[in-house]
Amino acid sequence: MTALAPPGEPRRIAYLYLLPGLVIFGAFVLAPLAHSAWLSLFSWDGVTPGAWTGLDNYQAIVSDPRLRAAFLHAFVLVGFYAVLPIAIGLLLAAAMARTRVRGLALFRTVLFLPQVIALVVVAVMWRMIYAPDGGLINEGLRAIGLGGLAQNWLGSFSLALPSVGLIGTWVMYGLAMVLFTAGVQKISPSLYDAARMDGAGPVREFFAVTLPGLRNEIAVALTLTTIQALRSFDLVYITTGGGPGDSTSVPAFEVYNRAFRGGDVGAASAIGVCIAALIFVLTLLINRIAEREAAR
Amino acid sequence: MIDRREQALTYLLLGVFSLIALVPIAGILLTALQAPGEVASFGAFNGVHLENFATAWDEGNFSQYLRSSVIVGVSVVVLSTLLSILAGYAFGMMRFRGDQALFYLFLLGLMVPLESTVVPLYYDLRDLGLTDTYAALIFPQVGVSVAFGTFWMRAFFRSVPRSLVEAARLDGSSSWSTLWRVVLPVGRPAVLTMMVLVFMWTWNEFLLALVMVSDESLRTAPLGLAFFSGRNTTDFALLAAGSVIVATPVVVLYVFLQRHFIRGMLSGAVKG
Numbered sequence: 393m394t395a396l397a398p399p400g401e402p403r404r405i406a407y408l409y410l411l412p413g414l415v416i417f418g419a420f421v422l423a424p425l426a427h428s429a430w431l432s433l434f435s436w437d438g439v440t441p442g443a444w445t446g447l448d449n450y451q452a453i454v455s456d457p458r459l460r461a462a463f464l465h466a467f468v469l470v471g472f473y474a475v476l477p478i479a480i481g482l483l484l485a486a487a488m489a490r491t492r493v494r495g496l497a498l499f500r501t502v503l504f505l506p507q508v509i510a511l512v513v514v515a516v517m518w519r520m521i522y523a524p525d526g527g528l529i530n531e532g533l534r535a536i537g538l539g540g541l542a543q544n545w546l547g548s549f550s551l552a553l554p555s556v557g558l559i560g561t562w563v564m565y566g567l568a569m570v571l572f573t574a575g576v577q578k579i580s581p582s583l584y585d586a587a588r589m590d591g592a593g594p595v596r597e598f599f600a601v602t603l604p605g606l607r608n609e610i611a612v613a614l615t616l617t618t619i620q621a622l623r624s625f626d627l628v629y630i631t632t633g634g635g636p637g638d639s640t641s642v643p644a645f646e647v648y649n650r651a652f653r654g655g656d657v658g659a660a661s662a663i664g665v666c667i668a669a670l671i672f673v674l675t676l677l678i679n680r681i682a683e684r685e686a687a688r
Numbered sequence: 689m690i691d692r693r694e695q696a697l698t699y700l701l702l703g704v705f706s707l708i709a710l711v712p713i714a715g716i717l718l719t720a721l722q723a724p725g726e727v728a729s730f731g732a733f734n735g736v737h738l739e740n741f742a743t744a745w746d747e748g749n750f751s752q753y754l755r756s757s758v759i760v761g762v763s764v765v766v767l768s769t770l771l772s773i774l775a776g777y778a779f780g781m782m783r784f785r786g787d788q789a790l791f792y793l794f795l796l797g798l799m800v801p802l803e804s805t806v807v808p809l810y811y812d813l814r815d816l817g818l819t820d821t822y823a824a825l826i827f828p829q830v831g832v833s834v835a836f837g838t839f840w841m842r843a844f845f846r847s848v849p850r851s852l853v854e855a856a857r858l859d860g861s862s863s864w865s866t867l868w869r870v871v872l873p874v875g876r877p878a879v880l881t882m883m884v885l886v887f888m889w890t891w892n893e894f895l896l897a898l899v900m901v902s903d904e905s906l907r908t909a910p911l912g913l914a915f916f917s918g919r920n921t922t923d924f925a926l927l928a929a930g931s932v933i934v935a936t937p938v939v940v941l942y943v944f945l946q947r948h949f950i951r952g953m954l955s956g957a958v959k960g
Contacts, residue, residue, distance in 0.1 A: 405863055406782035410790065413775035413834045416767075420809070420831030421797045427808035438811070480705065488698040491691060501946055502706045505713065508942045508949060510892035512910035513935040516917045517716050520924055526729040528715055566709055569702075571954055612954065623801040626894045630914060644803040644895075651807045652899065660807050668804035675799055 425668065432662035437655040449662035459663070462641045465553055466622050469642065472557025473564050473621035478613050480561075481568030485576045485606060486598045490584050496573060503566035511563070515630035518559045522546050522631075546632050552640045559627055564620065568613045575609035576602060604685070611682035618678070619671050643667050719928035730924060740929040744916075748930050752905055753912030754937075757891055760825045760908060764890045765883050767826070768833035772882065775834065776841025777867050781853065791842070797835035802828065802896055810899050824900040825908065829893060833886045840952070844878040845871065881948040888938050888949070909934040 432449050436442030453459045493499075506514065521528040522545040530542040545555040579601065587597045603610075625644035628634060634641040634649065641649075643663050651660035715731030722728045724740055745751060778784070779791055805828070813824050848871055856870040872879070897911040907915070913934045920927050942949050 403782045403784060403863065406778040406784040406787070409774040409778035409782075409863075413771035413838055414790070416771060416827065417794065417797055417831050417834045417838075420828045421800055421805060421835060422793070424805035424808040424812065424828075425800055427812065428805060431808055431811075484698070484701045484705070487694055487701055489694075491695040491698050493695070493698055493702070496702075499702045499706055500950065501943075502709055503702075504946070504950055505939070505942070506709055507953065508888060508938050509713075509935045510894070510910050510913075510938065512892075512894050512913050513931045516913060516927060516931050517712055519917075520719065520730045520927065521712060521715070523730065526924060528712075528730040531729040531732075562708070562712070565705065567954070569705065570950060574954075616953075619799075619801070623803045625803060626910075629894075629898075630917070644801075647803055647807060648895065648899070651810070657807060657811070664804035664807055668800050671801060672796075672799050 425665075428661045428664050430661075432658055432665050434658045436657045438651070438657045439655075442658065445658065449659045450666070452659060453662060453666060458638055458641070459646060459659075461638060462643050462646045462663075463666075465640060466624070466642050468553055469557050469560060469621040469624055470618055472554070473560040473624070474614055474617035476561045477565035477568040477617060478610060480565045481572040481613065482603070482606070482610075484569050485572040486594070486602055488573065489576055489579070489597070489602050490581070493573075500570050500573070503569050505566070506563045507567055511626035512630055514559065514563060515627045518562075518627075519546065519631050522555055547636055549636055549639045552632050552636060556627055556631055556640055559631070560621065560624065564617045567616065571609045571613050572606055575606045579605035607682055607685050611678050614678050615675055618674055622667060622670055622674070716928045716931055719924050720932050722925040722928075724925045725923060726925075728924060730928075737925065740925050741933065744926050744929040744933060747926070748912065748916040748933075749904070749907075750909070750912060750916075750930065750933050753907050753909045754933070756822070756825075756906055757909040757937075759822060760829070761887050761890045763822070763826045764829045764833060765887050768830045768837050768886050769879065769883055771830070771834045772837025772841050773867075773872065773879070775838040776845055777871075779838065779842040780845025781848075781871075782863075794835050794838050797832075798839060800832075800835075802832060802893075806895060806899050813900065819900050820903045820906060822906065825897060825906070828896055828900075829890050833889065837882050837886065840882050841875075841878065844875050848874060877948070880945070881952040884941060884945050884948050885952045887941070891938050 431442075433444060433446060434442035435445045435448070453463065520526075524530060524542070524544045524547070527545075529545065530539075533539055533541050543551055546552050583601045583605070584597065587601050592600060623644050624642055625648065628640055628642050628645050629648070632640040634645050644667060647660045647663050647667070649660075650656040650663070654660075711731075718731050718733050719728075720740055721736045721738070722732065722734050722740075723737055724743060726734070728734055775794075779787065779794075809828050810819065813819050818824050852870060852874070853866060856866045861870065891908075892910060893908070894910045894914065897908045898914070901907055901911065913930055916930050917927055920930075
């Protein structure tokens with residue numbers, strides 16, 4: 393009993409230490425979340441009295457093609473924010489599994505830099521990079537004689553979403569790389585030696601040693617990046633405003649759009665609740681899978 | 689032989705991806721130095737025109753926006769650091785009825801994004817007459833930060849050797865003075881990590897400011913930049929200068945305290 397209990401002596405005074413934080417946390421996180429769930433059951437324009445509609449707002453998320461598209465776009469962004477960066481990170485981890493790398497600290501500093509720049513700045517920057525005229529990509533293509541490939545990247549129905557997604561990839565891959573380079577150095581070299589003795593090639597070695605060894609790091613990277621993808625707002629708002637049409641609308645953008653421009657507070661709240669629920673479920677799922685793998 | 693090839697591949701990957709990370713950043717710096725108003729392309733070099741920063745600063749009202757950001761940032765850091773230390777101390781070093789349940793409540797809060805609470809927050813604060821005040825920018829941010837900070841400080845307090853606390857207790861030290869005189873001095877690095885992260889998240893926050901503030905004088909730096917970029921879509925040099933101004937404070941902090949940033953952000957994930 394005592395061995396399992398948290399350290400420290402039983403003390404009532406703990407409540408006093410806890411109180412101020414709990415009050416602020418309750419008032420500005422928990423209460424609004426509950427209020428959001430309540431508002432999501434109404435049809436309310438934010439001004440006149442609302443009307444009870446039960447779960448209609450949630451049903452609309454499934455049946456309204458615009459809202460369905462927004463959530464679909466969020467899952468596409470998971471591919472760009474989470475899957476692609478982790479693939480890039482694993483590629484690096486596979487290559488450096490048994491090598492000593494000098495100057496890793498410097499690489500780390502550079503690779504992590506995009507993470508600390510405000511997303512609004514990142515978005516403004518990439519809007520210039522994607523600009524049809526004077527943008528880095530189109531001008532670069534023209535400079536090497538491939539001007540025919542120049543596009544209106546953020547203004548095209550088919551290219552806008554992947555273009556926004558790639559900004560997310562740019563922000564996130566450094567995080568995966570830094571996590572995995574640290575993780576791969578913790579894998580015991582004897583595991584690699586054993587794999588070699590068994591005649592494993594680089595590919596089998598990756599799947600037999602490196603990938604299982606990075607299980608925890610992959611779970612952390614997947615959690616952090618997936619959350620960012622599901623709640624992404626700043627990039628979309630600044631680069632495309634959800635357009636063209638609604639080809640880049642995402643759930644968080646719809647929350648803002650419906651509550652503060654469209655006068656549909658109930659629907660906005662329902663979307664917000666769904667974002668929180670999705671993040672909650674995916675976080676638990678990722679960590680559960682990582683733990684089960686660890687137990688094997 | 690194989691080792692050398694792997695090493696070369698490792699350096700190649702690190703080099704290429706570092707370059708990809710740096711090119712946009714170098715590009716925006718060069719763009720910020722371009723001749724203003726001229727048609728130039730992103731990242732092209734055509735002279736050093738430092739006056740862009742002055743022009744953007746004045747035309748974009750950035751002195752005001754940075755002031756708001758500093759006021760909000762410092763308030764959030766001070767408040768959430770204090771509350772997180774106290775709550776983390778309770779969770780990390782004391783035992784009380786309901787400690788598990790309360791801790792899971794905080795853990796739940798770590799997963800609630802601002803995107804899910806901003807709508808009711810707006811209407812609640814409007815009813816209290818608090819929209820268009822610094823309070824509307826500070827308190828919701830403190831709420832989110834305290835969830836993380838409590839989690840973070842609890843982990844620190846759990847790592848402190850029991851003997852340290854017991855010795856203080858035998859000397860008749862109260863829990864309050866044990867915290868401030870004995871335990872916390874050991875925890876300066878942990879506290880600093882938490883502070884830089886909270887500052888960065890607060891400085892970079894956009895949605896909260898967008899929703900809560902319509903008065904121009906209260907706009908934070910990212911919100912100001914968003915409006916500035918809406919007015920100056922074609923003048924790359926000014927836009928780049930404004931962007932650099934907004935990003936610089938956190939980037940400078942990162943250059944000096946990068947280990948704190950990296951360590952904190954990578955452990956920020958919720959572990960069940």
